[in-house]
Each structure stands twice: as C-alpha cells, then as structure tokens.
Amino acid sequence: MKKILALILFVFSLSGETNAQFSDDIASKKITINGLNKLYNLEYREAERILKPVLQKYEEHPVSFLIKATLLQYEFAPIEQNVTHFKEYISNLEKCIKLAKEQYDAGKYKTDATFYLLAAHGNISRAYHYNKDYLKAGLEAKRAYSYLKEGYGLAKENSEFYFTNGLYKYYRVQYPETHPSIKPIIFFFTDGNKMQGLADLRQASKSSLFSRMEASFFLAGICLKYESLTKEAVSILRVLHEKYPNNPDFLLKYIEALLIGGELELSSQKLKKLEVFKGGDYEVATFVFRGEISFLKRDFNKASISFKKAVSLKKEGAETSDLKSMALCRLGEISLGLGENKNAKEYFKQCLDIAEYSRIIKKAELELKRL
Incomplete structure (x- = not known):
C-alpha cells in the first residue's frame, strides 16, 4: 500500500461548506477523476496531460499542490528514496499546508481546509516514517491527528469521511495489537472499533466518489492480513486489477489473494505479468x-x-x-x-x-x- 496511503482523493467531493472555486467546478472535477484514473494505471504522461488545465486554473490553490505531490509519488516511487524528487514532493505538500492553513484560519472554507491539512500532514508523516526519521514523522502525525478528529463525526454529512474514519477506527485497535510497544502512547488517542472500522470502509468503497478506490484497496488488505476474509478480498482486488491492469500493487495483492484461496492456475497466469516489474x-x-x-x-x-x-x-x-x-x-x-x-x-x-x-x-x- 506504499503508494496509496495519500488522502488526497477526499478533497474533490466536498459539499456544504466548500470552496466554490473548485468544489463546485463540475468540469474540473471530472477532469481530475479522469487524470487520476490514468495515474492509478501508471500512465504518467497521459495523467499529466489531462490534469494540466486543472493545475493551471488552480495554480495557487491547495488542491494543485496535492495533485503535484501525488503525481511525483506515483511516478518516482518509492518517493522517499528518490533524492532528486523527494525534496520537490515535500515542498509541494508544505505549500499545500500553507495555503490550506490560510483558509482554515479565515474560517471561510474550514471543511475543505481540514481535508487539505489532513492529507498533506499525513503524507509528510508517512514519507518521514519510511525514511526512518521518526521524530519528524511523529510531529507531522500529531498535526494530522488534530484534523482527523475534526472530521470524525462528518461521515453522515459527507460519505468521503467514511474512509478516514474507517481506517482510524480499525487501526486504532489493530496497530497496538501488532505493535504492543506503542500502547503507552496510543492510550491517549480516541478509542477505535474494528467492526465499525470495517463497516465504514465497506460503506466508503460503495458510496464514496473519489475515495472509493483507496477504501477498496485498504479493505482488501485488511481482509487478507488480519481478518481472513479471502473471498471478499479476491472479489475487491479482481475489480481493481481489471480496472487498472498496469498497476503492480493491485496485481501483487490480487495474486496473493488468489493463492490464499487456492486458485493456482489463475495466480500462475497473473504471476507472469508481475515478474516484469x-x-x-x-x-x-x-x-x-x-x-x-x-x-x-x-x-x-x-x-x-x-x-x-x-x-x-x-x-x-x-x-x-x-x-x-x-x-x-x-x-x-x-x-x-x-x-x-x-x-x-x-x-x-x-x-x-x-x-x-x-x-x-x-x-x-x-x-x-x-x-
């Protein structure tokens, strides 16, 4: 899941207290969806071509810097190990934070700004974690958590929140089970609930517009790793692989699920494609x-x-x-x-x-x- 941890997709379908400059721009939102679909399928140049009008139109808007960071994250993965582009990646996320904080402090587009800040801080934290810079990762995670709490009760208002809520509720319980040493620290965090977390992720995978793919992928991973729900995982991953056939992360997890389910012939066929990556x-x-x-x-x-x-x-x-x-x-x-x-x-x-x-x-x- 290394390239899919970004929370960027939430920002494109906000309703209610939104920034009319982007959130009500139906044409730009459709362009963005099309561009990201190309990106998920690793069609980098086509994704850039499609997204260019949006980036130009909103060049001083937080969303443009999130898109730029995501383009870098996919094309130069693992971005944390890419000396040339890692600084550029972090710079884009910091610019997103600066612009989003201005919106947040003004209080005019607070719901929008909360998502931008959560996405940017969360991605910086993830990046530093992979680089084993745990102090910086922890500081960014703390900042992201404050915005996560703000959106905790907004799922009924906006289905995109089911994804963040579901991830938090599930991993708030699962992570300390797998890493007991974290228990003294995580004790102070809001309680979680595995069953409710799974329910929220399933809801996001069905009803969310932009976070549907990410919710599906995380849900499939949880089904395989912790819950032994192989049939559900196979069903989810088959759809993702068929929609994004060039994406090796989806292919890898699909083969894993097939093997756990004992489907040797199909897994053998799919493995031939994975071998080239x-x-x-x-x-x-x-x-x-x-x-x-x-x-x-x-x-x-x-x-x-x-x-x-x-x-x-x-x-x-x-x-x-x-x-x-x-x-x-x-x-x-x-x-x-x-x-x-x-x-x-x-x-x-x-x-x-x-x-x-x-x-x-x-x-x-x-x-x-x-x-």
Whole structure:
C-alpha cells in the first residue's frame, strides 16, 4: 500500500461548506477523476496531460499542490528514496499546508481546509516514517491527528469521511495489537472499533466518489492480513486489477489473494505479468509466489529454493517484511516435514520477528509450541 496511503482523493467531493472555486467546478472535477484514473494505471504522461488545465486554473490553490505531490509519488516511487524528487514532493505538500492553513484560519472554507491539512500532514508523516526519521514523522502525525478528529463525526454529512474514519477506527485497535510497544502512547488517542472500522470502509468503497478506490484497496488488505476474509478480498482486488491492469500493487495483492484461496492456475497466469516489474516488493513477491505455487503442488524442493531466494534478496519495500514472513513460515513447515526440527525452529522464530499477518503469526506460534 506504499503508494496509496495519500488522502488526497477526499478533497474533490466536498459539499456544504466548500470552496466554490473548485468544489463546485463540475468540469474540473471530472477532469481530475479522469487524470487520476490514468495515474492509478501508471500512465504518467497521459495523467499529466489531462490534469494540466486543472493545475493551471488552480495554480495557487491547495488542491494543485496535492495533485503535484501525488503525481511525483506515483511516478518516482518509492518517493522517499528518490533524492532528486523527494525534496520537490515535500515542498509541494508544505505549500499545500500553507495555503490550506490560510483558509482554515479565515474560517471561510474550514471543511475543505481540514481535508487539505489532513492529507498533506499525513503524507509528510508517512514519507518521514519510511525514511526512518521518526521524530519528524511523529510531529507531522500529531498535526494530522488534530484534523482527523475534526472530521470524525462528518461521515453522515459527507460519505468521503467514511474512509478516514474507517481506517482510524480499525487501526486504532489493530496497530497496538501488532505493535504492543506503542500502547503507552496510543492510550491517549480516541478509542477505535474494528467492526465499525470495517463497516465504514465497506460503506466508503460503495458510496464514496473519489475515495472509493483507496477504501477498496485498504479493505482488501485488511481482509487478507488480519481478518481472513479471502473471498471478499479476491472479489475487491479482481475489480481493481481489471480496472487498472498496469498497476503492480493491485496485481501483487490480487495474486496473493488468489493463492490464499487456492486458485493456482489463475495466480500462475497473473504471476507472469508481475515478474516484469522491478522493485523490492515485486521482486520479493515473485519468488514468494513461485514458492507458494510449488508448495501447494507439493514440490517442496522447488518451493524451498524460491522461498530462500525471496528471503535473501536485499530489497526494501512496504510489503517486503510481510512477504518474507510468508516465505520463512513455509521454510519452517518444509523443514518440519524433513525432520529438521532445529532449522524449523529458527525459521519460525525469524518469521515471528517480522510477521504481522494474523494467519502467519498463528501458524508459526503453533508450530513453535509443538517443537
């Protein structure tokens, strides 16, 4: 989900207390949707061409700087590791904050401004987090949280808020479960509710106009990672992949869901397309998925070779740790089958050091107890 964490899409469908200069501009909003659809499909030049009239018309408006930042985030991913464009990315988000804060302080377009500020601060926080600059990330997250709270009760007024609300409600509970060390800090945050978070995300994926895609992708990821709702995830990801066939993030998660569901033939077909993409997540995923296919076909020797290659790759990406935890768990199972209990124990321990998937954690913990 590394390139989809941006909250930019919320700002385009505000109603009520909105800035007539953009929010009531139906033509510009349609252009923006078309441009972003091209961007999601990695058609960068076409996206820029389509979005150019909007950027020119609103060149001193917060939305233009959010769009510019998002264009950079997609084309030069991972933006945090791109020395040339990372500064430009942060600069665009800071300009968005400056203009949005002026609106916010004036109180004239406060609902609009709240979204711009939430999106910009949230993206800066995410970027610094990936660069392991945790102090700056924490400061930006704190600023984003204040605006998140302001929009917490606005979902009935505007369906776009179901996405932010759903993410917060779900991860407010899930994140400290996966990362216990954060509990003393997160204790002071507003309570969450997993079931309500899922309900809000499902509502956003159906009724939101601009955040529908992001809500769907996050929902599918949660279904796979924490909730074991494989059929729902497959259904969601099939639609995303068919609509944006060039997007490797959607393809990666779709193949993962297919494999969990045991659909070997289709996953094997889709894997051929994933293999052409370069980057940490895609290269590691290729070996993990090859290994999983071999494992499910009970070719354990071939599976072991692929899993070991996945683990040995010195690649970094948002999905890398999760993917390697899957490989390590399978290597533990293979070692158990060979009677190599010492190796199995080590693989399961390594797996648990990085695993966040509920099913992977349960499997590794269960096998370690048996050893």
